[in-house]
Amino acid sequence: MTSGRVRLRLNGRSTEAEAGVTVAAALANAGIAGCRISASGEVRAPLCAMGVCWECRVTVDGEPHVRACMTVVRDGMEVETLGAPRASRRTPDDAVGNVESISCDVAVVGGGPAGVAAACRAAESGARVVLLDEGPAPGGQIYRRRSGEAAPEAFASWLDRLNRSGASVVRGAAVYDAFASTAPPGGWRLSARADERVLALAAARVVLATGARERFLPFPGWTLPGVMGAAGAQALWKSGARLAGRVAVVAGTGPLLLAAAASLAKAGARLELVAEQARVRSLVLLAARLGASSPARLVEAAGYRASFIETPYLPGWWVAEARGRGTLEAVVLTDGERVVEVPCDLAAVGYGLVPNLELPVLLGCETRRGAAVVTGDQASSVPGIFCAGETCGVAGVEVAMAEGEIAGAAAAQAWRAGDTNFRRLVRVRDAGRRLALAMDRAFALRPELRGAASGDAIVCRCEDASFPAVARCAGAREAKLATRAGMGPCQGRVCGPALEFLFGWDSDTVRPPVQPATLGALAAADDAVAANGRKTSEESA
Secondary structure (H helix, E strand, C coil), X not given: CCCCEEEEEECCEEEEEECCCEHHHHHHHCCXXXXXXXXXXXXXXXXXXXXXCXXXXXXXXXXXXXXXXXXXXXXCCEEECCCCCCCCCCCHHHHHXXXXXXXXXXXXXXXXXXXXXXXXXXXXXXXXXXXXXXXXXXXXXXXXCCCCCCCCHHXXXXXXXXXXXXXXXXXXXXXXXXXXXXXXXXXXXXXXXXXXXEEEEEEEEEEECCCEEEXXXXXXXXXXXXXXXXXXXXXXXXXXXXXXXXXXXXEEECCHHHHHHHXXXXXXXXXXXXXXXXXXXXXXXHHHHHHHHCHHHHHHHHHHHHCCCCCCEEECCEEEEEECCCCCCEEEEEXXXXXXXXXXXXXXXXXXXXXXXXXXXXXXXCXXXXXXXXXXXXXXXXCCEEECHHHHCCCCHHHHHHHHHXXXXXXXXXXXXXXXXXXXXXXXXXXXXXXXXXXXXXXXXXXXXXXXXXXXXXXXXXXXXXXXXXXXXXXHHHHHHHHCCCCCCCCCCCHHHHHHHHHCCCCCCCCCCCCCCCHHHHHHHHHHHHHHHHHHHHHHC
16 A cells, blocks of 8 residues: 555455545546446446435445445455445344444534534533534535545634534444433433444434435436536545546536536536526526625625636526436536537536435424424424524525534523624524525526426436336325335435425425434344333432
8 A cells, every 4th residue: 555545446456546535436536437236227326425315335345235425445445336236244243233322411413514513512511412423524515525634724623622622523423213212311312323333322402413415306317427416526526536627517506506616627627517597687686685785605606606717607507308328428408498418427416405304303393394493592393402504494604503503502501592602693593594595585496497307217216216107196105105216225315305396295204214224223222222221210210
């Protein structure tokens, strides 16, 4: 192994990769386009690059169904793609791993800006805090970086604060179950998988800072390798993929398109065009609003645009189709009247963000218009559960951090509404939320996008359920029974928002596990909960 590099085997071929990059980035850098074969025999590749879609599943060291975008390369690793997954080399006991019981005053789920701010404030207030972060390092998607890489300057001070706060951080922890404790003194139980461990966590109060994921809308050809989310392409680059020389089109809607396009330009990709489905009038009205109330946001947007100033930016256009023989070769765009085909090998297409609400819904928290409902101190409708950041609706990093601090203080029972600092946080939050509503109006999805899901376009990528098959169903539950739409590894996180937009369907239920988990892990967590319950009862007696 040379300095800064690791040796590994990709599909039986010995090669090197930069230390700290993800397996997905290493595969892309090695020119390997596909990760898995779908139910109908299609080659699939990363879509979200942030652990949501499960399209990048590969076999790592004999272990099947490993998400390439969430796994960092290591020396001696063996990665296999496209073939049928072989049986795991692990024994059943290995698959369960070590069971670790943890207790705390405040559990924070999510290591993005809101979660980090909540953990800092709660721990600084004297509470025993555990932060569970599914990523390899705190920061969420906005501050995503290679493993071991220094945090961006804007977030470095928060990481330093987190390290000094006394909060315990568990990286790579995916929470798959949560419920109210029936044993004294009450509180909440969380079950999570972290590497080879199963965590059974007992907390008096919980802050849910579960973030958001990208919204995808289906169109013919969107399953071709080379078609990714706008945020997904940005995340893949941040995790170590080399995009220099790629020919790219960025399309969809929302301010994220500008950031994604700027990242691709910085990465050395050749940007052909950026297509925004919102109408010119909506963008002009939003710019006027930003100029009057948030000029810094307008300056930020202008800075992004300047980074790809020679690339056409087309309001009122969207992707109608992706074409290619095995991999992406071109996209077809339309404004509803005209049609243009643009050759490219990377299409970054995303339609904004939607909050991750699986855990809030599982715990019984009230939601409205796709976001958790909270009070002034970020308390949910369920006592002892607080929500912050994009869980409450997408509004930007400043709002997320303000809400995180408020939620952390409230969860630590240190919230003082009249305190000068807390009043400042409330002002930041409220102003940001008002601006977010204006952005939602400006980037509202136009009805014509429903027509893009035409022909035999796949709607549910996990189960290869087609648009015609799903359209014959009367609702989400019937679609599950008839086509298995929403029943795959992503558990409806990709197709759910699409089905809601296309047909007005909402997911009918949320059941544990909300993240894929082995039967061994489920059983081990249950045993730990039962043991903790017996111990607590004995101590009370």
